[in-house]
Amino acid sequence: MNKPIRVVSVFCLVLFLALLVNATYLMYVRADSLSEDPRNRRIITAAYSRERGAILVGKEAIARSVPSDDKYKFQRTYSEPFKYAPLTGYFAFFSQTGVERSQNEVLSGDDSRLFVTRLVDLLSNTDPKGGNVLLTVNAAAQDAAWAGLENLPGDAQGAVVALEPSTGRVLAMASTPTFDPNDFASHDFTAVRDLDQTLNNDPREPLINRAIGTTLPPGSTFKLVTAAAAIESGNYDADSMVPGGSRFQLPESTTTIRNHDGGDCGGRRITLTQAMQVSCNVTFLSLANELGTEAMADQAEKFGFNSTSLEDLGGQARSLYPRDMDAPQTAMSGIGQSSVTATPLQMAMVAAAIANDGDVMRPYVVDEVRAPNLSVLDRTDPQSISKAMSSTTADELTKMLVATVESGTATPAQIPGLEVAGKTGTAQSTDDRPPYAWFVSFAPADDPKVAVAVLVQSSETARAEIAGGLLGGPIAKAVMEAVIGP
């Protein structure tokens, strides 16, 4: 009977080999595709139940995980939820936004830079912990920005962005109305889903980070770009005489545009500085008309229009300067109307570029990535993304903007003992909605430490009072003071 026993042996060998090969296929070859299956709750739950790293501003953890009693082991909490919501985003079971999402790998501990930590955890059989993320945000500036937005009258929608001109660090980023990320971190998933639905359907769009996610016509603040293009063309400087007057006839059209106050900007020929001081529409309409779409678009793109630059925070909308505008549209673009749209971040980048001798720095919110034991794993290096203008042009523009704050439309941003450069903007939308109020500024003018853009999108302020200076100016001033200090 030995021959058939040998046959049976070989058959059993085949069976066991098949088991081994199949187990290898399932657990090694297919492992990755199984992990990527969205129905694989193990992956989600594991990430969710880990001790996630903290998001730090200075020494304060604005988001951290504390032990909880339920099966998910840890509860994410936000110490100043509304103030920092646009930055932190939320961390829910099914989705994340903001830094919680962009830095998820680090916070959850999966990032390759945390490899050594993970290895140690594995060998010592301790639960893996996530790394910490230090933001570039200046707590005082963020406080000022949030307080400014909160103190706006009525049911305002607005945003503030502050940058460090020399590096591109985001010093403050606030948006209102916003949401409480603590509600999203709840382990009651039904409540979270309901909340998500409610907030998504809210016409005031509390889930949007207006500082980077809302694009609106930049209005008169775009005159900085028009002026930069004009000076870069080589035909103008701060003292050049430019067309003033009370009205501008759009090319190929019968429409005429007046100045916002109906005046004549102080004469038929005025200096460029004076035009900036009084925010003369006629001047910048004619400059844009003279420079043409090409030159204007090139200048706008050097500042960062038509592209996105923020890499460590999701949700940046592209600010647009379309290249296919006709002559009247191009002229209108000179005062930030027609199809030109910008985010508050983009306008802060324009101000920061002027403050930084023309160098546009890539904005960033993550300063350092730290291991759970607080050792620094990585630090973001400032990176220049383009040269928007020569330093001479930047100096000329700075002079003009300082004059605008000293004795022009932007006087609300004056800080005693400091030279501040700034510009207001008021952009028209439809007749039944109030205009948008903008304010961009930087200070100190001779050695800029901070550049700010403020957008007040909708507020119950009387229409006549929405001169950008009155709403945005004090907020910008408070943020600049907070950064520069006493």
Place this chain on the structure above:
Amino acid sequence: MGFVHRRRRGAELFLLVLALAVGIGAYAAVGLGVEGTVPADLVGYGGWLTALIVAAHVTVRIVAPYADPVLLPLVAALNGLGLAILRRLDLTYEAIGNDDHTFARQQLTWMTLGVVLFIATLFLLRDHRSLQRLTYTSGLTAIVLLLLPFVPVIGVPINGANIWIRVAGFSFQPGEVAKVLLVVAFSGYLVLHRDALALAGRRVVFIDLPRGRDLGPILAMFGVSMMILVAQNDLGSSLLFFGLFLAMLYVATERPGWLVVGGLLFAAGALAAYTFVPNVQNRFNFWLHPMDYYEETPGSGQLVEAMFGMGWGGLIGRGLGNGFPERVPFAYSDFIVSTIGEELGLTAVMAIVLCYGLIVERALRIALISRDGFGKLMAVGLGSIVALQVFVVIGGVTGLIPLTGLTTPFLSYGGSSLVANWVVIALLLRISDQARRPTPRLDPVDDAGADSETTQVVKLK
């Protein structure tokens, strides 16, 4: 005198120490991984496990000194690991509020009973050939046992299968014992009738069909058990019995034609089952497209969760206590391999499959060297049971073949299975002891007085 097998009891002891290290080490690791501390009862638990293993080893030394030295350590390691995994599941079930969270404790009790029966078998059964006398008795008993779950009061259907009886609070699967008895019955019958089965008969097409009176009884025995299993809705056991029957028939008759006939019968049976039994059709579809039926009921949720878990475990696993085995229903019985895959990784799954492979290899080796036909057939039958059972259940859980319910020998929670398998090992050891024992010397008592009339005296060593 030619080749004599060595006893190798020292080697067995050494391997048993390793096996105990696996079992007790795993138990300590469960405590460390899940609770963060070494379990408080580690000494008591380890002591008990050691006592059981030592008792088994000493018994083998006394009553089966020439038995195969590898089988017992393999079984001890698997049983120990299974206990640790059950303990790990208990802790989780307790944490999430399941009512049943004493699987490990119960399993240890059953293991104790298993070892007692192991020892009893070795002591009482000094020669396996005495079982040959019980051919028909065991066949009949097997069928009675298989019928027990149909008896109204004691039979309880659990999860759609009528394979359980409940007596005095204890659940028992009589089928697990029946399979051992059937091996005895098949061996006893086949060893007597193998020549008749192989040689007498008519040739139909290319197969020598045996005479009806030779094949009849065994076919009846087989047919009745298959019908009972089908009526009990127990696919896994049907598959197991069919394979067992085929393997033994092939080994006994040495006719490969039986494999062809068996293969054809299997294909026909599978096709008929697929066509007429919706449950079989479902299982087949879940196997082919598990991901498509994940959220349906009945669906492949259990299988897909097991696959997610094993995929997540990867090469070295998540570590004991760091997985989510509770996501897989029946992780403590049929799906225990998915728990091991998830928390101990591919490495452990391979190690376990190799352990089973070695058990089967030892069983077939025993069959090869066994000196009597009955022993050969029994060893082949018992080895085939382990091989088929492991293949059907691990193959099902890992998606190699359609899923049919069976327990994983020695690992899964289940008293009847554990006890029956310990007896299987005792029988294998008994056969191997007989096979490896030096042959009695045939010495003439007195050379001078030797003539053709003198009866030869067999001198036992």
